Amino acid sequence: MPLDIHNLNVDFNVGSINEKHVIRGLNLTLDAHDFVCVLGSNGAGKSTLLNAILGQVPYSGSIALNGVAIDKWPQHKRTRHIGIVYQDPLKGTAPNLTVEENLLLSMRTKGIARRADTKAFLLKAKEELAKLGLGIENSFKLPCNNLSGGMRQVVTLYMATSFDAELLLLDEHTAALDPSTAEKVMQITQDIVTSKGVPALMVTHNLDFALAYGNRLIVLNQGNVVFDVRGKEKEALTREQLLSSYASVLSDRALLQN
């Protein structure tokens, strides 16, 4: 299994008056090629789940990546195997480095050292990014802070998957973009996930995206999975069905879209 989470518990402010059990005994297994959309209200534990997988918060329980327990791995060792795209487009790229330099950095994790390989990598990146029609290929020599938020998210997405990522985590990565850019970035995400065959876990507040993309949908509430649907069953799922059962546990933002 690409990802196997068993009996995950995350507590905040342990021993204080503000102690909070954010994730309680969560079990989740991802199959190869799973593209899972994660819905839930604020505080349901969606982002905390991703942070636990990345080793950014202390937890109990076990997380295994392709059968290997990663619980003792430091954060940087985990991210060598896991790609991550955050909500904030500023988080994923170095603003004063050029697009080319940012891409070269992602390549570094692959250990490509020879000049010829570097050239081939950049050429391929340019070709693949040109296909997306955003014009990123013309900005290779410009610092990343010259790009729009959507372009930066796509560069981050490309960087996160350009090495052989075993898992891709997307933490509301379209939430800070305008609707049409968000739609475009989502399509690109779907294409990249499908073409690279990397299993993905996408946290979102957008019901339409959760229904339209991916092959599996889960709803988190109070730190546990309360709804899990996949394949044909997910395709048949309608917004009304989802809302009739889970309106109370979905975020206000998701409900406002109606």
Next chain:
Amino acid sequence: MVLNAITLGFIFALLGFGIFLSFKVLNFTDLTAEASFTCGAAISVVFASMGLPFLSLLLAAIGGALAGTITALLHTKLHIEKVLSGILTLTGFYTINLLITNFRPNLNLSRDARAVFPRDNPYVSLVIAIGFALLVAAALVLFFRTKVGLTVRATGDNENMVQSLGMDTDRYKIIGLALSNAVIAISGALFMQYERYYDASFGTGMMVVGVVTIIIGEVFSSRRHYTAIMLLGITLGSIIYRFLYMGVLYWTNQPQYMKLISALSIILFILLSRLRKMKKKEAAHALRHS
């Protein structure tokens, strides 16, 4: 006198490069600079006295790198604040620097001791100072093109992103600070060999000198993502600062005025670059709405 100011400008350009590396590239307010500058000078006076002026530069660089490494370790491994980490190293190195010179707070390089700079030819000294500045600048530009150099730059630019790519940012902070302080120590060593004199308080105020140098440099190099242009700007800034120093000394005959002038010139140059940025923004705004 003018030749002297230019030569010192090139020697202190290295100090500017080092502080640029920690402050600007790594985004690390590193106060170790004052310790590593003195450390470089102390090591250099000891080994140059033994007739090893060139080896003394290498050893000075190692000493500076060690100081930088200690600050970086204090910050990354013990999670001590950046400024406090630097202050701790700075304080500790006050004694270490005295130990290096066997508790003599000032030393002269004897008349017959060999130094990197000739005693009686200011033109050759200038060429040597330019040579060192060029060499170190070229080495830094090349370093920033390597994978490690690129990662050091990215660590200062967006630490979160470097971690997301599976790299240990602590390691690159250590490398960056070691390199920065090694360059600063070479500057201290060259300064000592040029003046043929060592004083344990050489480092005092060097941070401000370095920052002024960078700020003046920034006025000349707006496209900051090109390291070479930035380093050139710093060199120019360093020379201008030396002329300022010379002017103050000439008019007041009191070098202590320099501290106030340094502080004021930092404020003035920050003001200038702010005004320039504002003008640029206004121009862009006007263009958009025309």
